[in-house]
Amino acid sequence: MMDPRPSAQDVMRCDLCETAVVQMHCDTCLVNLCTACVGKHMISDQSINHKVVTIQSRKSTPLYPVCTSHAKEQCEMYCKHCDIPVCLSYIASKHHLSHELFKILQVVGEKKYMITKERNELNETIYPIYQDIASNVQNRISELQKEYGDLSTAITKHGEDWHREIDKLVKKLKAEVDEMKNTQLQTLQKHLDEINKNISDIKDEIDSIETAIDTNDLSKLLNVSSNAHTYRCLPNKIIPSLLKFIPGKMHQEELSKMFGVLSSSSSTSDKHGYSMKTTQKSPEAVSSPQVKQLLDEPETVTTIRTGYTKAGSSPPVKQLLDEPESVTTIDTVYSGILGGLYNVACLSDEEIWTSGTDNAMKLYSINQGSLLKSITTKSGNNPYDIAVTKSGDLVYTDYIDRTVNIVKNEKIEEVIRLQKWRPRGVCSTTSGDLLVIMDSNDNKQTKVVRYSGSTETQTIQFDDKGKPLYSYGPFYRYITENRNLDICVSDSEAKAVVVVNQAGKLRFRYTGHTLALKNKPFDPQGITTDSQGHILIANYNNDCVHMTDQDGQFLRYIECRLSVPYGLCTDTNDNLFVAQYGDRQVKKIKYLK
CATH class of the missing domain: 3.30.40 (Herpes Virus-1)
Structure with a gap:
């Protein structure tokens, strides 16, 4: 069947x-x-x-879920207080008195709505973004392989160029050796020919005398004359001067510098690199520090009096720098009309460097307020800006001399010498590089350049549309690096702080806060950052310091009875140091808990 x-x-x-x-x-x-x-x-x-x-x-x-306390009973209610489904018997037992109860279908409905919404977001937004990110990373991998291939090719080509130049040098030296050898051989051969001729003549003389001695013909004997006196004066001895080859000493470090070096680079985790709105945030370069809250009112901890020339009643008159090529004009501006304190840089939590309108950079004890050391610039010019490196060395820019210099063990070394540019602000980065903002000689261009040692590794000058990021002209500009590796420039002519990310892409411009204390135009001067990523900007017009977060959102003013604040820096404990042009004092201010 x-x-x-x-x-x-x-x-x-x-x-x-x-x-x-x-x-x-x-x-x-x-x-x-x-x-x-x-x-x-x-x-x-x-x-x-x-x-x-x-x-x-x-x-x-x-x-419905089965109740764990009452077998085979279904849980048709949900206790929000206990966050569990419950059956009617459990409710009747008064275990959930005063608890907020809902029908489980309502709770499930809300849950279903939320997870459906999240599913839609995952499916329609997040998943495609991750696909794009994966595609971008894959493209970057391909680009990176090509870039490193090009880098290896460039090194190989440079090596071949060196080999060719060395081959040329070897060929040139060997040609010189051959030329000298031939010249000396010809000289010696000529000398040898002259000596051989004398030998032949002497032998003939000997033969002639012996013939005369042996003859009986007296007339022949009387006619023989000896020329021995001619040969008693021996010829000059010719000693060739032999060339010597002195090989140059090969020092690996110097040879590496001559051949070329690789600029420092590393892969960093870009915490805010991807965004749901595809708006790129700046990367977090280091682990997040302890979060500190703002004090209700910033307070002055101590005041350090410096010995700089008394400042005038008004801040620097920038129009006097219209002729940057004229050293006399600039010297007059710095040493005569202005006078005062401009810059401050923390060497440690106990010591600060300062500079002003003379050619001395002075180290002060913070707690004692005493002068510890004074260093005079190499050229005798006034330093434009100062900074302290990770290793504790002082760096300063010489605008007139077109140099960036480093002070090591009280000895000044020239690190960078510019040709058609003049350095203004300088800062030392977390990687040990130097960032320098500079103007062209004609005051029509401004750019930021990164240096690894004395090697230029990056130039930042234009935005994505090819427009200048910074204003130009004889105006003050200072620079600092934030903890997320953003590069922050205070541009007084533009009345703005310009912030770009590590790659040089514009993130934002901060143009001041609308509720200015004295309602004067925002005129940024010194700039610094702290461990929280805050950006602090000296606004000498309004005798205050502006504080923003790392994305340029205004947070607060710091007043503390400041008098024309110019230079700024922070120590490892996030204390703010303000160099006051007005009274030539440095104030240490606590503004975080």
Whole structure:
């Protein structure tokens, strides 16, 4: 007898009799039933509330959670206080008195709405973004492989160029050796020929005398004359001056510098690099420090009096720098009309460097307020800006001399000498590089250049549209690096702080806060950052310091009775040091808890 159930494309059969075609479904027990077996199933376990529906309506009845305390009872309510589903018996037992209860279907509905919304976001927004990120990373991998291939090719080509130049040098030296050898050989050969001729003549003389001695012919003997006196004066001795080859000493470090070096580079984790709005944030370069809250009111901790020339009643008159090529004009401006304190840089939590309108950079004790050391610039010019490196060395820019210099053990070394540019602000980065903002000789261009040692590794001058990032002209500009590796420049002519990321891409411009204290134009001068990524900008017009977050959002003013604030720096404890042009004092200010 043939099996009534075809083996191919079989229909659903009843789970009880396993023969009849399914027509019904128990949503409680999750079994398929034929109409004949429904009654049998309903009485099989009468303690359960069986919900039998047509096969087409299966899963339409919700499957409630089974109560853990009351076996076989379904939880149709949900306790928000306990965050658990509960059955009616559990509620009746007064275990959830005063607790907020909801129908579980309502809670599930809200849950379903939230996860559906998240599913849609995952499916429609996040998943495509991750696909784009993966594609971008893959493209970057391909680009990186090509770039490093090009780098290796460039090094190989440079090596081949060196080999060719060395081959040329070797060929030139060997040609000089051959030329000198031939000249000296010709001289010696000529000398040898002259001596051989004398030898031949002397032998003939000897033969002539012996013949005369042996003859009986007296007349011949009387006619013989000896020329021995001619040969008694011996010829000059010719001693060739032999060339020597003195090989140059090969020092690996110097040879590496001459050949070329690789600028420092590293892969950093870009915490804010990807965004749902595809707006790139600046990267977090280091682990997040302890979060510090702002003090309700900043307070002055100490005041250090410096010995710089008394400042005038007004801040620097910038128009006097219209002729940057004229050394006399600049010297007059710095040493005569202005006078005062400009810059401050923390050497440690106990000592600060300062500079002003003379050619001395002075080291002060913070706690004692005493002068510890004074260093005079190499050229005798006034330093434009100062900074301290990671190793504790003092760096300063000489605008007139076009140099960036470093002070090591009280000895000044020239690190960078510019040709058609003049350095203004300088800062030392976390990687040990130097960032220098500079003007062209004609005051029509401004750019930021990164140096690894004396090697230029990066130039930042234009935005994505090819427009200048910074204003130009004889105006003050200072620079610092934030903890997220952003590069922050205070541009007094533009009345703005310009912030770019590590790659040089513009992030934002901060143009001051609308509620200015004295309602004077925002004129940024000194600039610094702290461990929290805050940006602090000296605004000498309004005798205050502006504080923003790392994205340029204004946070507060720092006043503390400041008098024409110019230079700024922070120590490792996030204390702010303000160099005041007005009274030539440095104030140490606490503004974080």
